[in-house]
Amino acid sequence: MASILAKKQKKREKHSLKELRTLGHQLLSSRAHINNLPLLLTFISPSSPPQHAIESLLSLQSFFTPVLSDLPSSSSKSLIDDGDEESKKDPEFVYRTWLRSKFDEFVKSLIDIAVSPQSEEALRDVALDAIMEFVKMGKGGRFQSVIYHRLLHSIVHSTLSIDFLLDSIASKFFKYIDVRYFTYISMEKLARSLEPTDNSDNRNGIAYGEHEHLSRESNFVVSVHKIHYLLSRIPPLEGQDGKYDYEMWSESGILSREDDHKGSYGVLQIEDKQKKLKKSNNIVLVTLHQAVIPHLSNPIMLCDFLARSYDIGGVISVMALSSLYILMTQHGLEYPNFYEKLYALLVPSIFMAKHRAQFFQLLDSCLKSPLLPAYFAASFAKKLSRLALSVPPSGALVIIALIHNLLRRHPSINFLVHRLDEDETDRDASSREEGFGENAKESGSGPDISNRKPGIDNFNCEESDPAKSNAMRSSLWEIDTLRHHYCPAVSRFVMSLENDLTVRAKTTEVTVKDFSSGSYATIFREEIRRRMKQVPLAFYKATPTSLFSESDFSGWTFKYEDSEKKETRIDEAATSKEDYHNSAKRQRTGC
Structure with a gap:
């Protein structure tokens, strides 16, 4: 093991900071330089020089961020390992699965840097920001709870005191309500997984295993202390001004801070907060039946909220209908x-x-x-x-x-x-x-x-x-x-x-x-996809002499008259009309 680490250390020393920057630019410019990715991953280690680790970290973070939503799940790798022929034939799927495995390796290295006492505080801070960025972007904008749970698991089960990391998480991210929620969820799982020391194992005073027993007891106490420390730093839902703060870290919450082109985060403007809060509540209402209700022990507690939303009318009622329907059909809610x-x-x-x-x-x-x-x-x-x-x-x-x-x-x-x-x-x-x-x-x-x-x-x-x-x-x-x-x-x-x-x-x-x-x-x-079997066409074998055929209007005839006959008919009609008026005039005058 020591020889392997020594070889990796010598390999790292061969590359200067400028060369690492060049490798990163090549990786971001073309897929032809994809082999630079495993090489940059070797520098993401607590034993690497801090500047080398940060340079590699930034290059890999810039590479994975835009492609993260297209990567398959971690379980997809088993399809290739089990010999799935269809998966092996698709080179694009194999490539994306390989990228997923490298991304998981990258996240693991970042967590190792964050919890390692050998890392400098600046490097640990950059690694923590990168981890939380992937937590934010991991599921197309939804909170990636798996990565966050892995981070908290490593923190709680670390045998060393890492108060700096705990303070960084509390000061930077505990103001976001979704981070608080998933912190509670993870802490509950971690607390159940801890096993307290059983003193009955050493009641006979056996010397063998005594040190192991003391070590286990010490690790248990340290883990409990960290869980208590994190939970005690979570602020209440109601702020000091008596108002509720619904700011969220994940993008699906809409109230996450808007990042600039460099990846840093600015402060939300006060005048935009009301609009974004309303939009955030709408999104939560739409996904409530999928993202919240299945994880609640007593979903009926949402009945008042959903009933009032359903009574509002319009689009709000439409969005509340899904959750209300689930409560009525699966949880026995009676809604008059x-x-x-x-x-x-x-x-x-x-x-x-x-x-x-x-x-x-x-x-x-x-x-x-x-x-x-x-x-x-x-x-x-x-x-x-x-x-x-x-x-x-x-x-x-x-x-x-x-x-x-x-x-x-x-x-x-x-x-x-x-x-x-x-x-x-x-x-x-x-x-x-x-x-x-x-x-x-x-x-x-x-x-x-x-x-x-x-x-x-x-x-x-x-x-x-x-x-x-x-x-x-x-x-x-x-x-x-x-x-x-x-x-x-x-x-x-x-x-x-x-x-x-x-x-x-x-x-x-x-x-x-x-x-x-x-x-x-x-x-x-x-x-436009339909195939027309018959197409109507205007086709005549002989030139028509009238607009309508005689068969269309029985008892009517449509014939062409010469202009001379038409003029003669008009003159006769005019003469008869004049004679009629003259005769009527003579009758009135008695002549």
């Missing part, structure tokens, strides 16, 4: 008037919102329950069909898919597909003659047919309560109008679903996910 609030979200603007794809998928899931009353299903189907008249073609496609699934799941509202006013009038008339009679008509208890107007839709689109919308007395005539939609994709989709309700055994529900994220661009791309 949920469907009334969901019904109120069906407005034209929702079809152009940023998170519309996720909303439509959740809407389809919420309307899947067989316990949904018929009038609720009818109200949603009718509200969606009315919106189909004013939304973009992509919105019309997703509306057709939603209504199709509603009609398949709730056969009791299939009468909305085709309803005639004459049938309804006859039905009301027969019921009056059979059940009510003239006395009922006089008393006003029977249905008043005279007040019914054919062609009038009884559905009230402005009603916010689905139970009062009169959807059960209406029909889905709006969907029938989509057969003649100006967008071919919409008209084709409507006609392709004609037989689905009659032949249920051969058809299934439509996957709303395939239409939920559509736009003008997606429809256009689909249209």
